[in-house]
Amino acid sequence: MAKKYIPPKQGVASQLFDVASLLALVFGALFLPIWLKIAVPSRVEELPPGVSYQLQTDGSKKWSGLTWEKLRQNPTMQQQWEKLGYSKEQAADIITQPFKYDIDVLGVGITAIVVIGYFVFMLVMSEKEYREVIAEKFD
């Protein structure tokens, strides 16, 4: 019969430390990168030919050469934007911010290694731990 593992007793301070560690991980890894604007969606600004703007001191944009046609909006689209309460200037702030899907081979490779490595590490460690569980339960 496998020897039964007796875990150490955990005191209050240690329990609080563990909770604090997990919370620090959650906020450190997930909250901070977004809050500091490090992890943001990969959108880029693309203005249609002949369209430009100047940033005003209050942060608003002064557009020139802007038309619904240059924003590639047909009359039906224009009508729907207006029903939603959007002027062409407000719509331009959205329409001129498409995603950019440049495939960076190194980036894909690193991300793939991270994801696969994570699963491999987890499965290998879990297998070792699982054998301990089965041995204690059934031996």
Place this chain on the structure above:
Amino acid sequence: MTLQMQAPQPKQLQLLKVLGPAHIWALGVGIVLVGEFMGWNYAVGKGGAIGALIACWVIGLLYTCVAMIDSEITSTVAAAGGQYTQAKHMIGPLMAFNVGLYLVLAYTMLEAGDVQVAGQLIQIGAGNLGYNIPWQPFTVLSLVLLAYMNYRGVLATLTVNLVITAAAFASIIILVIGTQPWHPGAVLLHKELLTGLPYGWIGVLASLHFGIWYYLGIEGTCQAAEEVRSPGRALPMGTMLGIITLLIAAALTWYVCCGLLPWEYLGWDNELAPLYDAAHVTGSPTLTVILFVGTLFSAIASANGCINDAARAWFSMGRDRYLPIWFGAVHPGYRTPFRSIIFLMPVAIIFALFIPLAQVITFSILSGLLNYTFMPINMVKFRRMWPLGSIQRGFEHPFHPFPSIVLFTLCSITFFAVYLGYGRQLLAMMAFYIAASCWFAFYRYRYVKRGDQFTMPWPRPAGY
């Protein structure tokens, strides 16, 4: 608090077995249906309207595999914690710890998105009535009230979910009828609004990321496994009916929204409530009010179910000593995992108040996706370790291992879809899980009682 931490509740106190198939449907669909009211539309932003439709079908296939696999394993491993408990029995403690975290974070982030939408919707509604109010207090208030209801008991919580989920689903049907789909061009303007594939096929691939949002959380039905009167019947029935409901709702949602809203608007990062906006654009005050209520109900139902599920997963991990055992307590009167419910509330509030919707739901999607990647591995091991006939199963899904292969393949593709446009968030999420895994494997595991992790009355698994 100190005294309670020193003296955890007696272990024999169990959650109540009070739920039936309708509650399971309400839990699954209640959590997910909000995905039709907000979030799926970011798939339009990543790949255009047609891209989002293809994502709806492809991810619908992914979830059909999830529901089939889930129905077999969950109806056999009927215990709180769902996939977490399955991982303990099939793969091992570290995997179980990770799966528990997937569940907690997927539901907590979804809950944060839900209450953010609820608060902002109330602000929009008040604005339409001429009042300018902040959204943050309503976000916090709705979360606190829902947490209190969860604290008081599961039966009332899920009965409320049943009613408001059915009302939210009905609002989609009413909107579809109100837009007269039998008269193309009268209200719905697909011919003029659909623009093909603005980013080509790479955009279609990218849109799989938010395609997950059409259905994310249906696997949450199995979190209630320990509180169901008849798990072998209620869980497969509730889950399969749930996924059918969602497939119908997703298709109708895409059809109405893409026939009324320009795709750039629909897919913008700050677009909060596409079905409500679609109703607004019809010009019908009745439809606008109905969809306002439907959107609010869907967000409330989803947050309610998420609090329920996240707390069950956190509670289960505490009970098994993967987390401090203080979390493993059951309320002596209400029989709920009350400490877990309260503990997770501030986390959801902080993300709801400070993180934009598209990003907070990306965290939920990524945790869900990691969970779905675990499922095929789990299923293959389950059939190998306990072949058909060796133990009693509540349900046997057909065509094994084909659904597992399809699921694994689609998950791998969807990771790449998330990378397209949200690569840094993917890496942030992986950094979190890697750090948490090291913390568990090299530190926390010493507090875990090994043999206690296997609780099913099954024979020794083949190969061990």
